[in-house]
Amino acid sequence: MKAYRHLAKVTLTVNGEERRVAVRPADTLLRVLREKMGLTGAKPGCENGDCGSCTVLFEETPVKSCLMLAVEADGRAVTTVEGLKDTAIQKAFLEEGGFQCGYCTSGFLVNAYALIEKHPEAEGDRDREWLESNLCRCTGYEGISRSIDKAWAIK
Ligand code: FES
Numbered sequence: 001m002k003a004y005r006h007l008a009k010v011t012l013t014v015n016g017e018e019r020r021v022a023v024r025p026a027d028t029l030l031r032v033l034r035e036k037m038g039l040t041g042a043k044p045g046c047e048n049g050d051c052g053s054c055t056v057l058f059e060e061t062p063v064k065s066c067l068m069l070a071v072e073a074d075g076r077a078v079t080t081v082e083g084l085k086d087t088a089i090q091k092a093f094l095e096e097g098g099f100q101c102g103y104c105t106s107g108f109l110v111n112a113y114a115l116i117e118k119h120p121e122a123e124g125d126r127d128r129e130w131l132e133s134n135l136c137r138c139t140g141y142e143g144i145s146r147s148i149d150k151a152w153a154i155k
């Protein structure tokens with residue numbers, strides 16, 4: 001077993017629960033959530049900042065967790081898709097069929113939740129512009145769009 005001499009201990013509040021974990025300085029937030037905390041909702045896609053499947057909320061802001069180091073999140077709050085149980089956006093995606101294979105879905109859910117719940121002041125072609133950072137490989141954008149419209153209506 002490889003020994004790492006330079007582990008850092010970080011404390012994160014994840015979905016409202018305080019979690020402490022030892023990480024390597026180069027560990028991304030995405031890897032720590034999935035591999036050390038068992039939260040596999042955020043998905044590794046490109047791991048290059050392009051697809052948005054790894055999106056989580058960092059405090060009030062959606063971030064691509066493949067681009068953030070876990071040590072950068074020390075002492076802060078993170079919300080993953082597992083923390084969105086029973087929200088309007090989750091309900092709307094289910095009712096409107098906002099997914100096909102589902103790989104992109106957690107990223108869309110988190111990003112749309114941020115728009116609807118945290119930044120309702122956004123105006124204009126808000127859904128399309130806000131969600132530019134998320135890609136659906138199945139090209140299921142119509143269902144996603146319907147779901148977000150519904151979430152706005154029922155929230
Ligand atoms: S996996 Fe993070 S943006 Fe694609």
Ligand code: FES
Binds near residue numbers: 103
């Ligand atoms: S539903 Fe398959 S990638 Fe979006």
